[in-house]
Every structure is written in structure tokens, then in C-alpha cells.
Amino acid sequence: MKVLVVDDEPQIRRALRTSLEAHGYEVATVGTGDEGVLGAAQGSPDLVLLDLGLPDMDGTEVIRRIRAFSDVPVIILSVRESQTDKVAALDAGADDYVTKPFGMEELLARARATIRRVQPEEPAAPVLRFGELEVDLAKRLVTQSGEAVHLTPTEYALIEAMATNPGKLLTHQWLLRRVWGQGYGTETTYLRTYVRALRRKLGDDASAPDLIVTEPGVGYRWVGEPTS
Amino acid sequence: MTLRALGVGLLVPILATLLALLIADLGAASQVAVFMLAIVVAAVTGGLWAGVLAAALSSLSLLVVEDPDRVLRFDEPRDIVAAVVFLAVAAVVGFVVGNAADERDRASRREREARLLGHLSTQMLTGDVPDRVLDEFVSVLIEPFGLAACELVVTLDGQEMRALATDELERRGGPTEIVPVVVANIPLGTLVAERPPGRRAMNREERLLLEAATRQAAVALDRARLDARARLAQVDAETNQLRAAMFSSVTHDLKTPLASIKAGVTSLLDSSVAHDADQERELLTTILEETDRLHRLVNNILDLARIRAGALIPRRVPAAIDEIAESVVGRLRGRVNGVAIELQLAPDLPEVPVDPVQIDQVLTNLLENACRHSPRGRDVRVHVGSTLKAIRVRVADEGHGIPPEERELVFDAFYRGRENPESSGTGLGLAIAKAIVVAHGGRIWVEETAGGGTAVVFELPKEGQTA
Numbered sequence: 249m250k251v252l253v254v255d256d257e258p259q260i261r262r263a264l265r266t267s268l269e270a271h272g273y274e275v276a277t278v279g280t281g282d283e284g285v286l287g288a289a290q291g292s293p294d295l296v297l298l299d300l301g302l303p304d305m306d307g308t309e310v311i312r313r314i315r316a317f318s319d320v321p322v323i324i325l326s327v328r329e330s331q332t333d334k335v336a337a338l339d340a341g342a343d344d345y346v347t348k349p350f351g352m353e354e355l356l357a358r359a360r361a362t363i364r365r366v367q368p369e370e371p372a373a374p375v376l377r378f379g380e381l382e383v384d385l386a387k388r389l390v391t392q393s394g395e396a397v398h399l400t401p402t403e404y405a406l407i408e409a410m411a412t413n414p415g416k417l418l419t420h421q422w423l424l425r426r427v428w429g430q431g432y433g434t435e436t437t438y439l440r441t442y443v444r445a446l447r448r449k450l451g452d453d454a455s456a457p458d459l460i461v462t463e464p465g466v467g468y469r470w471v472g473e474p475t476s
Numbered sequence: 477m478t479l480r481a482l483g484v485g486l487l488v489p490i491l492a493t494l495l496a497l498l499i500a501d502l503g504a505a506s507q508v509a510v511f512m513l514a515i516v517v518a519a520v521t522g523g524l525w526a527g528v529l530a531a532a533l534s535s536l537s538l539l540v541v542e543d544p545d546r547v548l549r550f551d552e553p554r555d556i557v558a559a560v561v562f563l564a565v566a567a568v569v570g571f572v573v574g575n576a577a578d579e580r581d582r583a584s585r586r587e588r589e590a591r592l593l594g595h596l597s598t599q600m601l602t603g604d605v606p607d608r609v610l611d612e613f614v615s616v617l618i619e620p621f622g623l624a625a626c627e628l629v630v631t632l633d634g635q636e637m638r639a640l641a642t643d644e645l646e647r648r649g650g651p652t653e654i655v656p657v658v659v660a661n662i663p664l665g666t667l668v669a670e671r672p673p674g675r676r677a678m679n680r681e682e683r684l685l686l687e688a689a690t691r692q693a694a695v696a697l698d699r700a701r702l703d704a705r706a707r708l709a710q711v712d713a714e715t716n717q718l719r720a721a722m723f724s725s726v727t728h729d730l731k732t733p734l735a736s737i738k739a740g741v742t743s744l745l746d747s748s749v750a751h752d753a754d755q756e757r758e759l760l761t762t763i764l765e766e767t768d769r770l771h772r773l774v775n776n777i778l779d780l781a782r783i784r785a786g787a788l789i790p791r792r793v794p795a796a797i798d799e800i801a802e803s804v805v806g807r808l809r810g811r812v813n814g815v816a817i818e819l820q821l822a823p824d825l826p827e828v829p830v831d832p833v834q835i836d837q838v839l840t841n842l843l844e845n846a847c848r849h850s851p852r853g854r855d856v857r858v859h860v861g862s863t864l865k866a867i868r869v870r871v872a873d874e875g876h877g878i879p880p881e882e883r884e885l886v887f888d889a890f891y892r893g894r895e896n897p898e899s900s901g902t903g904l905g906l907a908i909a910k911a912i913v914v915a916h917g918g919r920i921w922v923e924e925t926a927g928g929g930t931a932v933v934f935e936l937p938k939e940g941q942t943a
Contacts, residue, residue: 331833332791349771351764437827440796454802455819456809464800465793465832 249363252291253277254284254310255299255325264297267352281305285313288320295363296322297355298342300333308337315341321362325350335466338419345417361415376411378459378472381450383411392450402427403446406439410460410470419467443468484522485529488514493537500541508562511538515566519574523581527570535563585681588620609700610639613693617641617669621686624648624672628693630657630665632701643672651677655690659698667693729773733766740766776904779837780889783911790831790916797867797936798825798860800832804839805858814852817843822861828936834912835936841905842871842932849875849930865938866918872931883922909934 251273253264261277268275278287281302288296296314300307311322324337324345334345343362346355374386380393388404390397399407405427410418423439424432432438443460446452452459459472492514496507511534519527614626624646628639642648650671657664667690671677678686740763743749744756751759782788798821805819839858846856854874861868878886889907913920913934920934 331831349767436794436796440799440827454799455805455817457806461806462799462803464803464836465795 249295250274250276250291250293251359252284252287252293252296254279254281254287254296254302256280256301256303257299260299260325267356271356279303281307281310284310288314288318293320295359296320297359298322298324300324300326300337306333308333308340311337311340311342321365323355323358323362331465335419338417338466339421343416358415365413365416377475378411378414379475381459381472383407385412397449399446399449402442403449406442407446407450410468411472414470414472414474417463417467417469421467423467478523478525481522481524481526482529484518485526486533488518488522488526489530489533489537492534493541496537496541507541508538511535511562512566512569515570516573519570519572520577522574523578524571524574527574528567529570531563531566531570535566538562609696610637610693611641614639614667615641617686617689618643621669621678621682622671622675623669624650625668625670627668627670628657628665629668630697632664632697633704646672649673650675653678653683653686655683655687657690657694657697659694664694664697726777730770733770733773736766737763737770776908779908779911780904783908788834788911788915790834790912792829792831792916794827794939795830795832795835796825796827797830797835797869798822800835801839801858801860801869804836804843808840808843808847812844812847815847815850816855817847818855818857820857820859822859825860825862825867826938828867828938830916830936831912834916838909838912838934839869839871841909842934845905845932846871846873846875846930849873851875862938863935866935867938868933868935870923870931870933872925872929874925874927874929877924877928878922878930886922887920906932 249272251268253261253268253275255261255264255277256279258279261279265275265277276287276291276293278284279302281304284296284298284302287293298307298310302310307324307326314320314322322342324334324342325348326334326337326345327348338345343365344358346358374384376383376385382391384390385408388408390399390404390407406423409423409426420436420439421433424435427442428435428438443462444454447454447457447460450459454460454462457471459470461469461471463469489511492511496510499506499510515527515530515534518530522530610628610630614628617623617626618641623643625640625642625648627641630637648670650673652671653669655667655669657667667686669678669686740759744751744759779788801819801821805817809817843856843858850856850873856874857870857872859870859872861870887906887910889904909932910920913936916936918934918936920932923931923933925931
């Protein structure tokens with residue numbers, strides 16, 4: 249499993265290399281956006297960890313260039329202040345972000361989730377299971393503890409969009425386009441109303457969520473643990 | 477003796493003589509009475525000297541009127557005695573009455589002056605805004621001095637100030653007085669007092685009074701200038717004090733976690749000591765905790781620096797405060813020990829244009845504060861509701877509460893409650909929360925809860941509203 253680290257801080261590169269190698273990853277590190285794009289093209293990594301504040305190029309631009317030739321998962325390493333940059337990077341095609349300073353545990357969990365999603369071990373199962381919750385993609389049916397949960401078509405489209413992307417941070421724009429259509433992107437009120445309805449029907453507490461986590465100002469994340 | 481006294485003193489006895497000649501038939505007693513009346517009238521209208529002059533003239537006149545044949549022939553002792561007695565009586569009457577009239581004039585003038593000066597000095601000394609005081613000053617002078625316009629131009633600490641008052645019923649361009657404004661031999665500017673055209677120029681007394689009034693103004697201005705300097709110096713001192721407090725607090729707060737981290741790491745790196753797994757874990761846990769503490773502190777200091785630099789500009793997007801509250805509560809529930817956070821959300825809350833990261837920060841700070849001050853086993857309650865114009869968030873704890881006199885102070889940077897000055901907080905959380913809320917056009921305050929605890933409440937205006 250190959251990881252490309254793109255960060256201009258040597259200390260961060262060293263810390264990431266040490267920790268990731270200790271967990272069995274093969275690590276390449278570079279310090280500029282140009283080298284990052286080159287590394288993604290030539291080294292065919294399984295995951296890119298990308299710092300947004302690079303000296304030569306905006307991180308969003310790096311993602312755009314990588315996305316021109318590759319679907320490799322990209323996790324952004326950002327500082328708290330760059331919220332809008334973060335959303336822009338996610339909308340440009342990044343898969344997730346981790347805020348600096350981060351714990352290795354958190355980073356590794358995100359890395360695993362992102363890689364797993366991109367390289368499913370088996371073809372998409374017709375039925376997704378998250379504990380007591382089942383989403384039957386073929387029958388478009390949701391059951392909880394064996395009982396059917398009655399969802400409107402929009403609510404179903406929303407749970408399908410989220411449950412098929414477990415662990416991934418889904419931006420408002422992405423969800424709106426996926427569920428409502430290409431013409432949408434800023435109608436966060438719709439999204440909020442449906443997420444709330446969905447949470448109520450699934451019995452998920454927003455302030456202690458088991459299924460849907462809110463990332464304020466950014467989007468939502470499906471955190472239901474897949475079970476087989 | 478003034479011209480007026482001379483005129484009155486001459487004119488009145490002449491008129492009295494004519495009148496006495498007209499009533500000659502009524503006898504000498506009536507004529508004497510006419511002259512006595514004339515002396516009194518002259519003294520009252522013309523003052524002391526007019527009275528004395530009128531008395532002298534009247535005594536001569538009386539002799540002529542009584543018997544024209546005897547004009548200036550004081551050969552008979554009887555005539556001389558009569559004339560002298562009349563002169564004496566007339567002089568006494570003229571003197572007494574004239575003196576009284578002068579005294580009355582002087583008294584009323586003094587009273588007017590005293591009133592004017594008194595009014596001016598109270599006006600000038602109470603005012604802390606020199607501009608307004610100057611306007612007041614020039615307009616007060618218009619009426620008593622019969623001015624068409626009065627203008628004051630002064631330069632205080634390099635700043636020119638100008639005040640002009642006019643009487644709208646009068647034209648300008650008449651006789652003009654220019655009085656310098658001077659304090660302790662330092663010229664501050666000039667006062668220009670202008671009467672309407674055709675009016676006489678000021679006499680000496682009026683000029684003196686105007687100068688006295690101007691001196692009052694000069695003294696008051698000087699005082700205002702010194703006050704302003706003193707206030708500046710005070711603000712300076714407070715800023716320095718705050719800087720010193722900030723410096724010592726930041727130094728202490730930054731160095732403490734750094735010290736623990738360095739101690740832990742050097743201990744782990746020390747090859748001469750063999751730590752068992754528990755010890756190693758304990759050291760590492762300490763390092764992690766202290767790193768988090770340092771992280772929070774650095775964030776706070778950066779926020780504060782941003783506030784001070786005026787760079788705390790919200791990047792507003794339509795956001796749901798209830799969602800932000802859920803997310804913050806969800807994040808903190810795992811972090812705080814022994815305190816339960818209860819979240820209540822009103823239904824159907826509208827989105828408001830806010831910076832989600834900053835509002836997240838406000839809620840995080842308020843909740844961390846509340847949890848820190850809440851006794852173990854007690855609840856912290858977060859309520860998100862809606863008023864007509866704003867979204868209202870209330871974070872209430874069951875701690876000791878904050879005394880009323882401290883409720884404003886808690887929002888000052890580096891303020892730590894008197895109850896626990898060694899609190900683990902940075903003393904910055906509420907200051908940052910306030911700055912963010914204010915930058916959003918909202919407001920924040922402290923209330924007492926029913927149970928004696930503290931509630932911090934903030935409001936963020938809804939779309940198109942100002943809170």
C-alpha cells in the first residue's frame with residue numbers, strides 16, 4: 249500500500265513517514281505541488297496526503313491536476329482557518345480532510361476508510377448492513393431491526409448517497425447534486441430538512457450520532473460501521 | 477461726571493425753572509416743591525453728579541424765580557440764609573438719591589455680570605466635549621452683549637476648533653470687538669464679537685466683561701485639554717497593564733505545557749532508564765494532553781491577535797446554528813469528564829448567515845467554560861431558540877454563578893473570576909466569544925440561572941435583521 253505525502257514542512261513529513269511506515273505503508277514524501285502531481289502520476293500511490301498550504305501551488309489546484317488523470321483517494325491536511333479552502337478542495341475532488349494538528353490514530357482511520365471505499369474487496373453488495381440497519385440497494389428498501397423504515401423517494405436517495413460512501417465527508421454541494429440534480433448546489437436548507445427527517449426516522453441523535461455526523465459549514469459524513 | 481449726568485443736571489433744572497415761572501401764582505412753596513422734585517428726578521436718572529449739579533442750579537434758579545428783581549443781589553442776610561439752606565438741602569437730597577440710583581445701577585450690572593459669568597463657568601466646566609461647550613459659549617454671549625454674531629477660533633493641541641453663533645434677526649457688519657483667548661500667557665485663539673450695523677461700539681465696562689467671559693472660556697478650554705491628556709495617559713496605562721498581564725499570562729500558559737512535554741519526551745528518550753509499559757503510557761498520555769492544551773491556547777492567542785488586528789472577519793454562509801450546536805456538543809461529550817451536556821433545540825429554526833467555524837468556536841468556548849465551572853455530576857444545558865429577529869443560544873451551568881458586578885468583566889481578555897483565579901482556562905474564551913458574536917452583529921451577555929448558576933446567552937441576527 250503506497251502513500252504519497254505532499255507537505256512542505258520537513259518535520260511533518262518525517263513524523264508521517266515514521267508513523268505510516270510503522271503501520272506497514274510504503275511512503276514517498278515531496279515538498280511541492282509540482283512534485284506532488286508528478287509523484288501521483290509516476291508513483292501510482294494508493295493514497296495521497298496533501299497539505300493545502302504549499303509554497304508553489306494552491307492545494308485545490310493540485311487536486312484538480314491529479315483528478316485530470318487519476319481517481320486516487322486524496323486526504324487534505326489543513327489548518328483550522330482554511331475552512332473555505334477546505335470546502336473548495338473537497339468540491340474539487342478531495343475525499344476527506346484532517347485538521348492539523350491531528351492524532352495519528354485519526355489520520356490512519358480516515359486513510360483506511362478512504363482506501364477501503366475506493367478499492368471495495370467485493371463488488372457492491374446489494375444489501376448494505378450497519379448493525380441493525382439494512383439498506384437494500386436492489387429493492388430500494390431500508391429496514392431497522394427487521395422492520396421497514398418508511399422513507400420518501402428523496403430521503404431514500406439521500407441515505408443511498410451517504411451509505412454507499414461510508415466514512416467519506418460529503419459536501420453540501422455534492423449531496424445536493426447527487427440527490428436533487430446538477431442544477432442544485434446551494435440549497436442547504438433542503439438538505440438540512442431531509443437529513444433531520446432521516447435522522448428522526450432512523451432514531452439517530454445528531455449530538456451523539458451513530459450514523460450521520462454533521463460537519464458544520466461543510467457537509468455530512470456517514471459513520472455507520474459496515475457489518476457483514 | 478459723564479456727559480449724560482451733565483446733560484440731565486443742566487436740562488432738568490431749566491425745565492423746573494420754566495415750570496416754576498408758569499406756576500408763580502401758586503406761591504413760593506409750590507415753586508420750592510417743583511425744584512425739589514427736579515433735583516430728585518435728575519439724581520435718579522442721571523446719578524449722583526447730575527443730582528448735585530441740579531441742586532446747585534436749582535438753588536440759584538429759585539432765587540431768580542421768587543423775585544426777579546433781586547437777581548444776584550445777595551445783600552440781605554435773609555436771602556443768603558435761604559439760598560444756602562436750600563442749596564444744602566438740595567445737595568443732600570441730590571447726593572443721597574443720586575448715590576442710591578448709581579448704587580442700584582451698579583448692583584444690577586454686577587448681578588447681570590455675575591449671572592453671565594456664573595452661567596459660562598458652569599457651562600464650560602461641566603463639558604467634556606470642547607466642541608459643544610464652545611458652541612454653547614458663543615451663543616450665550618449673543619443676547620447680553622447685543623451681538624449680531626460671535627465667533628471663537630482656538631487651536632488646542634494642534635487641532636483648530638471653531639464655533640460661531642449668530643442672531644438671525646440682526647444683520648452683521650457693525651462695530652466689532654476682537655478679544656484674544658489666552659491661558660497662562662499662551663495664546664489659544666481669538667474671540668470676535670460683532671454688533672449689528674448702526675449700533676454703538678462697546679464701552680469700557682462691556683469690553684471688560686467680554687474679556688472676563690473670554691478668560692473663563694480660556695480656562696475651561698485649558699482644563700478640557702488637560703482632561704483629554706489625562707484620559708489618554710490613563711488609557712495608555714491601562715493598555716500597558718493589559719499588555720503586561722497578557723505577557724505574563726501567555727508566558728506562563730505557553731511554557732507550562734511545553735515544560736511537561738519536554739520533560740516527558742526527554743525521559744522517554746533517556747536510554748539510561750528503563751520505563752515499564754505503564755510508565756511509558758503515562759508519560760505519553762501527559763504529552764498528548766499537554767499538546768492539546770497548547771493547541772487550544774495557541775488557537776486562542778491567534779484568535780485574540782486576529783481580533784486585535786481587526787482581522788476577525790466572518791466568512792458568512794447560510795448555516796444552521798442548531799446543527800453547529802449538535803456538532804459541538806457531540807464533540808465535547810467525549811472530552812469533558814463528569815458533566816452531562818443536555819441539548820435542547822427549538823423546532824424549525826431558520827438558517828442564519830454566519831461563519832460556521834467561528835460560531836463553532838463561540839459554542840466550544842462557552843461549553844468548555846460551563847463544563848469547567850460546573851460541579852461534577854451536574855448538567856450543562858444548551859438551548860437554541862429563536863426570537864423575532866435573532867437566533868438565541870443559552871449555555872447554562874450549575875456552578876457558583878458570577879456576582880453581578882463581574883458579569884461585564886468576564887468578557888475582558890485575561891479576566892479570571894475572583895472565585896478561582898488559578899482556573900485552568902486561558903481567560904480568553906469569553907473575550908474571543910464576545911468578539912466573534914459582535915463581529916456577526918450579535919450580542920452576548922451573562923445571566924443568573926434559577927438555580928444560582930451562570931448562563932451565557934448570545935444572539936445572532938436573522939437574515940436582514942440587526943440585533
